[in-house]
Amino acid sequence: MKTSQIILTALLCSVSAQADWLNFRGPHASGYDAEATGSPKELNEDTLAWKAPLPGRGLGSAITIGDKVFVTAASGPDQKQLHVICFNGADGEPIWERRFWATGRTMAHNKTCVAAPTPASDGERIYAFYSSNDVICLDLEGNLIWLRGLTLDYPNASNSLGMSSSPLVVGNTLVVQVENDSESFAAGIDKLSGINNWKLDRPKTANWTSPTTLNVDGEEIVALQSSEGVLGVVPDTGSQIFNFEDGAATIPSSASVGDSLYIPSSGLTAITVKTDGSETVKHWNESAQRPGTPSPLVINDKVFIINNAGVLNCANRETGERLWRIRLERSDKSGTPVGSFSGSPVAGAEGLIYLFSEAGVGLVIDVSGDEGEIVSEIELGETILSSASLDDGAVYIRSDGHLWKFGK
Numbered sequence: 001m002k003t004s005q006i007i008l009t010a011l012l013c014s015v016s017a018q019a020d021w022l023n024f025r026g027p028h029a030s031g032y033d034a035e036a037t038g039s040p041k042e043l044n045e046d047t048l049a050w051k052a053p054l055p056g057r058g059l060g061s062a063i064t065i066g067d068k069v070f071v072t073a074a075s076g077p078d079q080k081q082l083h084v085i086c087f088n089g090a091d092g093e094p095i096w097e098r099r100f101w102a103t104g105r106t107m108a109h110n111k112t113c114v115a116a117p118t119p120a121s122d123g124e125r126i127y128a129f130y131s132s133n134d135v136i137c138l139d140l141e142g143n144l145i146w147l148r149g150l151t152l153d154y155p156n157a158s159n160s161l162g163m164s165s166s167p168l169v170v171g172n173t174l175v176v177q178v179e180n181d182s183e184s185f186a187a188g189i190d191k192l193s194g195i196n197n198w199k200l201d202r203p204k205t206a207n208w209t210s211p212t213t214l215n216v217d218g219e220e221i222v223a224l225q226s227s228e229g230v231l232g233v234v235p236d237t238g239s240q241i242f243n244f245e246d247g248a249a250t251i252p253s254s255a256s257v258g259d260s261l262y263i264p265s266s267g268l269t270a271i272t273v274k275t276d277g278s279e280t281v282k283h284w285n286e287s288a289q290r291p292g293t294p295s296p297l298v299i300n301d302k303v304f305i306i307n308n309a310g311v312l313n314c315a316n317r318e319t320g321e322r323l324w325r326i327r328l329e330r331s332d333k334s335g336t337p338v339g340s341f342s343g344s345p346v347a348g349a350e351g352l353i354y355l356f357s358e359a360g361v362g363l364v365i366d367v368s369g370d371e372g373e374i375v376s377e378i379e380l381g382e383t384i385l386s387s388a389s390l391d392d393g394a395v396y397i398r399s400d401g402h403l404w405k406f407g408k
Contacts, residue, residue, distance in 0.1 A: 021064045021389045021396075024118035024166035025344060029212045030255040031297045031387075036348030038393030040407045043362045043378040049394065049405040050092030055083055057400055058115035059164060059342075064089060064391040065121055065140060071403055072128050074114035079106045082115070084128045084138060089394070092405060096142040104132035104151030108162025111385070116164035117210075118386075120174065122191060127174050131162045135176065137194060146194035150176075156183035159206045166210040168222065170235035173197055175222050179207035186211075186224050188238050198238030203228045209253040216241070216259045216273050223261060225254055230263055232273060242273050242280050252291040252344070255298050257317075262303055264291045270303075270320060284320035289313055295344040297353070299367065304345060304353065310337050312353075312365065312372060326372045328355070328363060338363065338377075342385040354395050356384040362397065380404065 019035040026033045040047040056075025063070050067090060073083040080102045086095045106114050108131055119128045125145060128136040133150035151157060157178045165177040173188040184204045188197040202224070209225040214232065221241050224231045225248050232242040248254070249264035256262070260283075263269045267287035271280045292308035303317045306328070313325045330336040339359035347353045351368030352375075360383060364376035382399035389396040394407030 019391060020066070020123060021062075021391045022123065023063060023120040023168050024061060024210050025295065025346060025387060026390065028214070028256050029166070029168055029210055029253070030257070031295065031344055031346045032299050033347075033390055034349050036390040037350065038408070039348045039350065039352060039354070039390055039395055041350075041352060041364060041366075042376040043364055043395070043406050044376070047406045049407060051402045051404045052087055052092040052094065053402055054085070054398065055097070056081065056115065057113040058398060059113060059385045060115055060118035060166065060398075061387045062389045062396040062398055062403060063119055063121055064389060064396070065123055068095065068140065069396060069403070069405075070119060070121070070126055071398055072115045072119055072130070074102075074106070074130065079108070079114040082128070082130055082132070082134060082136070084119070084126060084136065084142070086142060087403065089392070089405070092403070098138060098142050098144070100134065100136060100147065102130065102132035103134055103149030105158045106132050107158070107160060112162045112164060114162065116162060118166040120167045120169050122169045125191065127167055127169065127191070129167045129176060131164065133157055133163075133178060135167075135174070135189065135194070137191070148189070148194050150178060154178070154183050154185065157185065158182065161206065164208045168211045168213065170213055170220050170222055173235045175211050175235060177202070177207065177209070177211060177224060179203070179205070179226060181206050188235060197236060200233070200238055202226060205250065207250045209248075209250060212254050212256050212261070214256045214259055214261055214273060221273070223254055223256065225263070226250070229265070230254060230261065244271060244280050249291065251293050252295040255296045255303075257298050262296050262298055264296065268296060268303070268305060268315075268320065270317070283318070286315065286320040286322075288322065289315055289320065293340075293342050294355075297345045297347060299347050299351065302367070304367065306341055306345065306355070310339075310341065314367065314372060324371050326374070328357075328374070330377065343387040346388050346390055348390050354388040354390070356386075356388060356397055358383060358385060360384050360399060
């Protein structure tokens with residue numbers, strides 16, 4: 001083999017091993033990354049690589065690009081100071097921080113905050129979105145590319161509890177859901193200019209779900225969930241592809257695999273979008289598989305949901321039949337629950353689910369066998385309302401006060 005071929009092969013291997021986590025719940029915004037390998041089986045002091053203090057509150061997860069980790073936060077008495085922070089993934093040292101003033105409303109329920117949405121990226125730029133309806137586009141060095149205060153264009157777009165839908169970059173478009181009980185809409189924003197490519201009126205109901213993507217005949221379709229159901233649109237134009245009209249939850253989001261979507265609707269409903277995108281086929285509905293706040297997770301041939309009682313249910317992906325369930329409780333077998341869950345489960349290739357409770361208890365659940373098993377537990381001692389992120393053999397989680405890295 002020629003030297004140039006060896007170098008190229010090494011570069012390709014390096015790139016393939018680095019699976020960036022670019023938005024809420026990773027690939028397709030669904031929580032499962034089949035390329036994420038080497039994540040720690042145990043969360044403890046030995047696997048804690050570092051923790052870094054954060055300047056304000058936030059519910060949004062971390063996103064990763066190469067050796068950099070990005071999170072948002074909001075600070076000040078009225079949470080009007082908006083932060084975007086970049087950390088070195090190797091040692092947790094801050095590389096840069098940018099601050100902006102909110103241009104929209106910053107009112108939010110005490111449990112949530114202005115920095116509730118997870119930022120998104122196309123691998124070259126960061127798109128930070130806040131409950132104040134401010135959208136900020138930065139390059140990876142922290143240089144401002146554009147900023148939009150959506151409240152200036154749509155002054156009634158807000159609700160009294162705060163909004164938390166996370167944006168998604170699909171092709172050349174940044175998709176945002178600004179859904180509330182007043183001026184409710186979804187928009188496709190040109191990722192380079194910040195100008196609307198399209199805007200759709202949406203149901204006037206408070207909605208905290210985030211968009212998901214499906215792959216229909218090789219084309220990425222964005223699924224917008226609301227209390228009325230799920231609307232599938234072309235990301236660059238907003239053109240409607242399908243419309244599931246049986247209603248859906250307004251807190252847990254859907255999860256996708258290929259052209260299939262698992263919707264929190266009357267429990268859990270599995271649909272497939274026909275190849276031509278003209279309609280959907282409902283495969284099953286299980287009223288007993290009702291997600292609480294966390295979104296469902298699909299791993300290979302199984303689907304997982306966490307209900308409001310703190311029970312992890314595993315069902316057959318093809319039929320919806322429950323295979324097993326376990327109560328998420330202390331590993332000492334005392335039966336003490338670990339608390340409520342606001343964050344959603346995520347998993348990598350090894351069949352390990354990572355989940356953190358509101359009380360700051362982190363769990364690793366091995367679901368690779370016939371039954372689920374809690375194999376690790378750690379108490380971080382801080383409130384956690386966000387979902388974990390996976391990248392390059394590491395698990396990232398943000399609490400109210402810190403960003404934590406476990407693994408390499």
